[in-house]
Amino acid sequence: MLEIKGLHVSVQGSVILNGLDLTVPEGEVHAIMGPNGSGKSTLSYTMAGREGYVATDGQILYRGVNLLKMSPEDRAREGMFMAFQYPVEIPGVSVLYFLKAALNAHRKHRGEKEVDAIEFLKLARSNADTLGMDHEMLNRQVNMGFSGGEKKRCEILQMAILQPQLLVLDETDSGLDIDALKVVAKGVNNLRSENRTILLITHYQRLLSHVVPDKVHVLSGGRIVASGGKDLALTLERKGYAEFSTEAA
C-alpha cells in the first residue's frame, strides 16, 4: 500500500505541493489528472527522490516505509519505478548496457548474482519484441535521438525488465500514436497484479479506456481536490477542471 500523508513540497523556494493526501491499496491502479502546472510531475519527482524537490512536511509511506528518507537508487531497488514525462538522454551509454546495469543493481540488492549476458540479451530482446521495438534500438544510446513515442516505449521496456512493485507513470501516454498507446497500455496491463501499486498520471481519458483505473483523483493547486471512480475521468473530459479549481481556492 502507498500512503501519502500531508505532503508539502517546495521547489526552488516556491510551494508546489501543499498538503497532499493519497492512499493507493496494493493491487490497485489509480489515475491522477489535473491541470498543467498543478504539481503532478512534482509529485512523481518527489516520489523518485529528485534533488531540489524538498518535502517540507508529510510522508510518503510505501509498505510502511518512508520513501523520503531513502536515496533515489534505494527507492528503485525497493521496487519503485517512475516513468518520466520527459525521459533523459544518456550520451555514450547503450540501452542494453543501461538496462543491464540497472537489473544487476536490483539483483545485487536482493543478494542475487549478476545476470548472465546471454540470458539478459534474450530477456531484453523478447521484451523489445512485445513492445514492437526494433532490436537495433537496444544498441542505440539511451534516448538519444529517439522520437517522443520511442522514448516512452523505452520507459516501458525498462519497467518490463525491472518488474517494479510501485509504479508511477507520468504522462507516459502523451505524444503516442494510437498503436503505441495500445502497446504501452498492454505493457502496463501486463504488470497489473495483486501485489503491485500503480499510479497513472494522465491528461486523457483514452489511456484509461485501455488501462481501467480503480480510482481517479484530481490534483489541483498542490493537493487532491476530488476523488471518484473511473467515470470521474469522463466527467473531467467533458467539463474541464474549472469547478475543481474554485473548490481548491
Next chain:
Amino acid sequence: MTLLDDYAEEFLSVASHLPGYERNWLNEHRQASLQIFLENGIPTPQLESWKYTNLHVLGQRALPLASTECLHVDRKSLKPFLPEGLGERTLVFVNGWFRCDLSDDMDGAEETVTSLASALHEGQLDSHVLLGSPAPEPERALHSLNSAFMTDGAVIRFAKGKQSEGPYHLVFVTAPGADAAATHPRNIVIAERDSVAEIVETHVGLDEGAYWSNSYTSIFLESGSHVRHHRFQGDSLLAHHIGTTLVEIGTGAKYEGFTVSIGGKLARHEISAHLTGTDAGCDLTGIYLGYCSQHIDNTVQIHHLAPHGRSRQVYRGVLDGEARGVFQGKVVVAPDAQGVDAHQLNQNLILSSSAEIDTKPELEINANDVKCTHGATVGALDEEALFYMQSRGISRGTATDMLIDGFINELCRESLSPVLSEWLGSMFASWMMKRHEQ
C-alpha cells in the same frame, strides 16, 4: 654551474656511448642540436605555445641519460601493456634502449624493421632527411635536446603498395633506478606509396619513478599511403612526459592519429602535421584523463600546405581533483591551399571544482575557399542523467562512471579495433578505480 652547463657536460660524458658515434655527420648533427638547445634552454611560458605548461621543474637540474642497466624488467611485468590478440610485432624499449630479449622476432616481416641504434650504427640513416635538420625555434628546444641525446627507437619502413598485416607495437618502458633520469627515444616511420600501415606506440613506467621521457616520433606518408597511429601514454604519476609526433602527409595520403594521455605528473603530447600533397587527410582523436594534480597538455598544429586537404581534431578530456588540462589546436592554411576542410572540437568533462582546462583554438587562414570550424565545451556531469540512472537503481558512483565511460569510449568505438578498444577500456577502468580511491 648552470643547468645548461650541466647538459653540455652530460653530453660530453655520454657522447661516445651514443649510437653512431663513429659517424662524423651524425656527431655534427648531435652537436649542432645540442648547441641550439643550449642557446634556447627549456621552453618557458613566455613562449606562446608553452603559455599554459610550465616546465620549471625540468629547468631546475639537468637529468642524466637513463641507465641501460635495468635487469628487473621481464616480459611478465609488461603484460598489462601488451594487449592480447594484437599479434606478434612488439618491440620493447627499456629506458630508451631496444631490448631484443623482450621483443618479438622481426626476421620474417614484410616491412624493414630495425632499431634506431643499429640503423645509426650501420649507417642506414645516412643523411638529415629522416632525422630532420636541427630546428632553431625556441619552442622546439626539446626536440633539439632529443636530437642531441637520442638513443634508440624503431625505424620501420612499410613497403610500397603493401598492406601491413597487423600493428607494430612500440613499447617504451621507463624503469629508473633510485635517481631521476631522462630518456630520449626517437622513432622513424616511413609509409611508402600506397602502403597501409598501423602502429601502436605505448609509453609507460614500471615504477612510480620521477623520470623524464622526451620522445620524438616522425612519420612520413608518401602519396596514397594510409597510416593508423595509436599512441598511449600511461607514464608514472611522478614523471614528466614530453612527446612529439611529427607527421608529413603526401598527396592522397591519410594519417589517423589516436592519442590517449593518462599518465604523468606533467605530460604534453604535441602533434605537428604537415599536409604537403593535395587531397591529404589528417584525422586526430584524443582522450586525456587527469586526476590529483596532474597536468596534461595536448597541442596540435596542422599545416595545410596544399589544396583540398581535410583535417579533423576531436579531443575529449576528463579532469578530476586538481588536475589541469590544456588543449591548443592550431590550424594554418597556406595561401594557395584552396578547398581545405578543417574541423576541430574539444570537449571537457570537469568532475571537481578545483580541476581546470585551458582550451585554445587558433586559426590562421590565408586562403579564401576554406571550410574551418572549431568548438570547445567545458561542463560538469549532467545531473539529470545521473538522477535518471539512479532512479533505475544504479548507484550514483556507478552512474558517474558510466557517463564518463560513455563520454570517452564513444571515441574508441569509432576509431579503434575491438582488441585495442578493449585494452584501452581496461586502462580507463583502472583509472576510474584510482580516481575513486582519491
